[in-house]
Amino acid sequence: MTTDHRLVAQQLTLGYRERTVIEGLDLEVPPGQITAIVGANACGKSTLLRSLSRLLAPTHGQVLLDGKQVHRLPAKELARTLGLLPQSPIAPEGIAVSDLVGRGRTPHQGMFSRWSSDDDVAVAAALDATQTAELADRPVDELSGGQRQRVWIAMALAQQTDLLLLDEPTTFLDVSHQVEVLDLLTDLNRSRGTTIVMVLHDLNLAARYADRLIAIAGGTVHSSGEPRDVLTEDMVRAVFGLDSQIITDPTSERPLMLPLGRHGVVGSTADGRRSQ
Amino acid sequence: MTISTTSSTGTTGSTSGSTRPAGADSLRSSRRSRVVWLLVVVGVLACVAVSSLVLGSRQVGWGDIVAGVTGHDTTIAEAAVAKRVPRTVLAMVVGAALGLAGAAMQGVTRNPLADPGILGVNMGASLAVVTGIAWFGLSGAQSFTWVAITGAAVTAVFVYAVASMGRGGPTPLKLALAGTATTAAFSSFITAVVLPRGDIADSVRSWQIGGVGGATFDRILPVVPFLVVGLLVSVVSARGLNSLALGDDVAAGLGERVAIARGSAALGAVVLCGAATALAGPIGFVGLVLPHVCRLLVGIDHRWLLPFSALTGACLLTVADVVGRVVARPGELDVGIITAIIGAPFFIYIVRRQKVRAL
Amino acid sequence: MTTTLELVVAGRRRRARRRASIVGVLLVLAAALFAASLVYGRTVYPIGDVWAVIRGEEVPGATFTVGRLRLPRAVLAVIAGFAFGLGGVTFQTMLRNPLASPDIIGITGGASAAATIGIVFFSLEGAQISVLAIVAGLMVAMVIYALSFKDGVAGIRLILIGIGIAAMLESVTTYVLSKAGQWDLQEALRWLTGSLNGSSWSDVVPLLVASLVLVPLLLSRTGALGTLPLGDDTAAALGTRVEATRLVVVLAAVGLIAFATAATGPIAFVAFLAGPIAARLVGPGASLLVPAALVGAVLVLLADLVGQYALDTRYPVGVVTGVLGAPYLVYLIVRTNRAGGNL
Numbered sequence: 001m002t003t004d005h006r007l008v009a010q011q012l013t014l015g016y017r018e019r020t021v022i023e024g025l026d027l028e029v030p031p032g033q034i035t036a037i038v039g040a041n042a043c044g045k046s047t048l049l050r051s052l053s054r055l056l057a058p059t060h061g062q063v064l065l066d067g068k069q070v071h072r073l074p075a076k077e078l079a080r081t082l083g084l085l086p087q088s089p090i091a092p093e094g095i096a097v098s099d100l101v102g103r104g105r106t107p108h109q110g111m112f113s114r115w116s117s118d119d120d121v122a123v124a125a126a127l128d129a130t131q132t133a134e135l136a137d138r139p140v141d142e143l144s145g146g147q148r149q150r151v152w153i154a155m156a157l158a159q160q161t162d163l164l165l166l167d168e169p170t171t172f173l174d175v176s177h178q179v180e181v182l183d184l185l186t187d188l189n190r191s192r193g194t195t196i197v198m199v200l201h202d203l204n205l206a207a208r209y210a211d212r213l214i215a216i217a218g219g220t221v222h223s224s225g226e227p228r229d230v231l232t233e234d235m236v237r238a239v240f241g242l243d244s245q246i247i248t249d250p251t252s253e254r255p256l257m258l259p260l261g262r263h264g265v266v267g268s269t270a271d272g273r274r275s276q
Numbered sequence: 277m278t279i280s281t282t283s284s285t286g287t288t289g290s291t292s293g294s295t296r297p298a299g300a301d302s303l304r305s306s307r308r309s310r311v312v313w314l315l316v317v318v319g320v321l322a323c324v325a326v327s328s329l330v331l332g333s334r335q336v337g338w339g340d341i342v343a344g345v346t347g348h349d350t351t352i353a354e355a356a357v358a359k360r361v362p363r364t365v366l367a368m369v370v371g372a373a374l375g376l377a378g379a380a381m382q383g384v385t386r387n388p389l390a391d392p393g394i395l396g397v398n399m400g401a402s403l404a405v406v407t408g409i410a411w412f413g414l415s416g417a418q419s420f421t422w423v424a425i426t427g428a429a430v431t432a433v434f435v436y437a438v439a440s441m442g443r444g445g446p447t448p449l450k451l452a453l454a455g456t457a458t459t460a461a462f463s464s465f466i467t468a469v470v471l472p473r474g475d476i477a478d479s480v481r482s483w484q485i486g487g488v489g490g491a492t493f494d495r496i497l498p499v500v501p502f503l504v505v506g507l508l509v510s511v512v513s514a515r516g517l518n519s520l521a522l523g524d525d526v527a528a529g530l531g532e533r534v535a536i537a538r539g540s541a542a543l544g545a546v547v548l549c550g551a552a553t554a555l556a557g558p559i560g561f562v563g564l565v566l567p568h569v570c571r572l573l574v575g576i577d578h579r580w581l582l583p584f585s586a587l588t589g590a591c592l593l594t595v596a597d598v599v600g601r602v603v604a605r606p607g608e609l610d611v612g613i614i615t616a617i618i619g620a621p622f623f624i625y626i627v628r629r630q631k632v633r634a635l
Numbered sequence: 636m637t638t639t640l641e642l643v644v645a646g647r648r649r650r651a652r653r654r655a656s657i658v659g660v661l662l663v664l665a666a667a668l669f670a671a672s673l674v675y676g677r678t679v680y681p682i683g684d685v686w687a688v689i690r691g692e693e694v695p696g697a698t699f700t701v702g703r704l705r706l707p708r709a710v711l712a713v714i715a716g717f718a719f720g721l722g723g724v725t726f727q728t729m730l731r732n733p734l735a736s737p738d739i740i741g742i743t744g745g746a747s748a749a750a751t752i753g754i755v756f757f758s759l760e761g762a763q764i765s766v767l768a769i770v771a772g773l774m775v776a777m778v779i780y781a782l783s784f785k786d787g788v789a790g791i792r793l794i795l796i797g798i799g800i801a802a803m804l805e806s807v808t809t810y811v812l813s814k815a816g817q818w819d820l821q822e823a824l825r826w827l828t829g830s831l832n833g834s835s836w837s838d839v840v841p842l843l844v845a846s847l848v849l850v851p852l853l854l855s856r857t858g859a860l861g862t863l864p865l866g867d868d869t870a871a872a873l874g875t876r877v878e879a880t881r882l883v884v885v886l887a888a889v890g891l892i893a894f895a896t897a898a899t900g901p902i903a904f905v906a907f908l909a910g911p912i913a914a915r916l917v918g919p920g921a922s923l924l925v926p927a928a929l930v931g932a933v934l935v936l937l938a939d940l941v942g943q944y945a946l947d948t949r950y951p952v953g954v955v956t957g958v959l960g961a962p963y964l965v966y967l968i969v970r971t972n973r974a975g976g977n978l
Contacts, residue, residue, distance in 0.1 A: 090864065093919060103865060624796050
């Protein structure tokens with residue numbers, strides 16, 4: 001099952017009050033693929049993601065889902081197609097895992113929140129997919145960081161959207177949990193054809209897991225495409241202001257970025273100047 | 277970076293070597309501007325004090341003022357001035373104490389919204405005094421002072437401890453909520469204490485409304501030692517507050533004994549606002565507003581900020597008193613309501629300026 | 636071996652059963668207290684007489700005492716408690732903070748200040764004060780809402796601005812009281828304490844009408860309110876129109892609180908405590924609207940009985956809830972902050 005919902009940004013300008021963060025940005029999310037947005041701190045990655053999921057109205061330009069402006073779509077209808085997991089969601093104190101995951105069913109329910117057997121099935125499927133079924137009755141606040149992130153993803157899954165946007169789903173996780181979360185998202189993409197767009201900090205993990213990279217700098221798209229085309233020494237210098245060396249990762253044959261700081265590199269001198 | 281503005285408050289003497297840091301000139305000029313501001317504020321205070329003697333529900337001439345201040349009260353006008361002298365002194369003393377206490381509390385809690393009123397400290401002092409009047413036959417300024425300071429201290433510690441629990445330490449939101457909820461709980465207790473005792477209701481009410489109207493030197497004098505102690509303790513802890521501003525861990529890294537620095541500054545603040553409350557009843561918002569204004573004038577060095585907050589506090593409360601006398605002639609408007617009307621919009625302004633995450 | 640689906644269904648049923656049984660217990664409790672406050676008093680009438688009066692039959696003595704005095708009082712207690720509880724828990728859920736009830740963030744304070752000014756300066760009475768209190772409560776709420784608007788309304792900003800406004804209104808009320816003559820002072824203090832004394836059907840009717848409109852409106856937003864505790868972004872991602880929901884919910888909750896305050900005066904802490912008590916009873920996660928409203932009704936009925944008959948002096952209901960509520964409130968602040976600030 002693949003989906004062909006088209007999410008497109010046209011001439012998008014975003015900002016808070018007088019401060020403009022993104023200016024004149026064009027973007028097309030390839031359906032059925034995993035896209036990672038990368039960029040330096042405060043370059044507007046999260047702002048862009050918020051706007052793609054209509055949390056932030058653009059000052060100019062538009063975001064189109066299947067040709068319709070997302071800001072004009074009815075909220076619940078949009079929420080059945082497009083899900084978003086914000087960077088630091090809040091879990092009410094003491095709420096059980098299955099209850100929290102059940103909140104993902106809200107867009108499928110009516111005014112007085114009737115619960116149907118479809119809802120039970122969706123919640124169970126989400127728990128199974130994220131391997132959190134054995135946690136179902138545990139309070140969310142007792143879980144480890146990795147487990148909690150899986151539960152939040154389960155909530156987004158219970159929403160049963162064809163598009164899923166995630167804002168830094170791996171922050172605050174150690175490396176094994178980062179890999180675990182990204183593997184889970186990849187499973188989702190492969191088995192259900194869910195289109196995934198995520199903001200990631202770690203360039204190498206982004207290159208490893210994403211089908212497409214979008215590098216953001218100066219309020220617009222610096223480059224986008226397959227990881228091997230985007231993750232280049234020039235891009236790292238332009239976007240992050242960092243000298244680097246790109247090699248091919250022997251385990252994945254994807255590009256791997258090695259930062260060149262002033263110290264700790266073969267040939268660097270005591271005062272941190274590199275011999276040319 | 278914020279570090280540069282923070283460290284610009286440090287001493288510059290030791291750095292005068294062959295390589296003079298570029299910031300030295302700007303440091304000198306900022307010191308000059310502080311001295312200028314100091315002169316301005318002292319001048320304003322003098323004007324305010326004079327106007328507090330001159331203006332009031334009764335018109336008086338210059339001759340009456342000289343006579344009144346030097347202790348003559350043979351004519352009605354002279355007597356009116358003579359009554360305004362202790363009143364002016366009281367407004368200045370209480371205002372200074374509240375301004376200083378506010379600045380110290382904002383420093384201790386690293387919280388822009390800290391104010392004896394918002395944090396419930398005033399209400400703690402009130403509850404203590406009301407309980408004292410109702411159950412222990414308390415009367416007289418001296419005994420009020422001890423009880424009020426104790427009540428203020430216990431409440432301050434309680435509210436701060438409660439707000440520090442849980443995630444993120446004492447955030448502005450948690451402090452304000454803990455303070456307000458404590459205030460609500462205490463005022464409920466006060467109602468319950470006072471309601472069945474019609475005989476004391478009046479004396480409690482007149483104390484609770486407070487103000488500086490009925491001031492006499494007999495009432496002020498016993499409280500002076502407390503004010504002096506509070507003042508000294510606060511001023512001594514100013515340097516410690518500068519370190520605390522960088523966060524507990526950094527302050528400890530700079531060799532500050534964090535618990536002592538925080539404890540002494542808090543003690544000074546609590547003694548000051550307890551004593552002020554004992555003298556004039558609960559007056560809100562003075563301690564909130566002025567430290568923010570003073571930070572704009574003299575920067576964030578507490579060695580300047582604390583005295584400035586005291587001076588401007590004295591100005592504000594005296595002005596509030598004068599305004600209260602003038603706008604409602606022939607009656608008077610209480611200082612507490614004037615500071616609230618000035619202070620609440622300011623509070624809202626500060627809240628709106630903050631980023632949501634910082635709250 | 637149980638499948639995940641069975642696990643999910645079982646868990647949901649268990650939570651639903653717990654909530655339903657708590658709601659049932661609260662209903663029975665409220666009914667029992669309601670009956671008790673009709674039967675009990677200086678003269679105790681048998682339940683049969685009370686029932687006869689309710690059905691409209693003429694019973695000597697009871698028709699007046701029960702029909703004219705106790706019945707409107709008990710009905711007012713139930714509806715006002717229900718309104719306070721529902722309004723309070725709505726604010727707490729929406730602002731994600733059990734301490735953010737209308738009595739803390741200035742809405743009750745607005746009604747109180749206006750009523751005090753009306754009594755002391757303009758010698759208003761009865762219905763005029765009610766209208767004034769309702770209008771002031773709504774206006775203060777709108778001012779707070781407008782002032783907290785800056786790229787949308789952040790819950791935290793709304794709470795803090797409400798606290799600032801509340802502090803200002805408090806000092807206005809104190810000042811006005813200081814100017815009051817003896818008689819007006821008594822009147823104003825009685826109003827400020829919150830009391831059911833002298834309740835009549837004319838107090839009940841406006842509150843009842845308001846409740847019939849506003850309660851269904853609030854209950855229809857249960858689903859959206861359930862997503863707000865997850866954070867504004869998550870709620871929006873789940874298809875909740877956050878700002879619109881918040882506006883409707885604020886207006887409805889403020890309306891309930893204002894009408895209830897106009898009828899009885901601000902009965903201390905009922906709006907504040909009903910939600911947290913309900914949360915402890917029904918357990919985490921469930922919707923608290925109905926349980927909290929019932930807890931509110933039970934609290935007011937109970938406190939009124941205690942205030943009238945349990946002590947040697949008769950206290951108005953607000954003093955009883957204030958004194959009983961204050962320690963619980965302090966405990967609640969401690970617990971809330973330790974747990975991290977959720978209801």
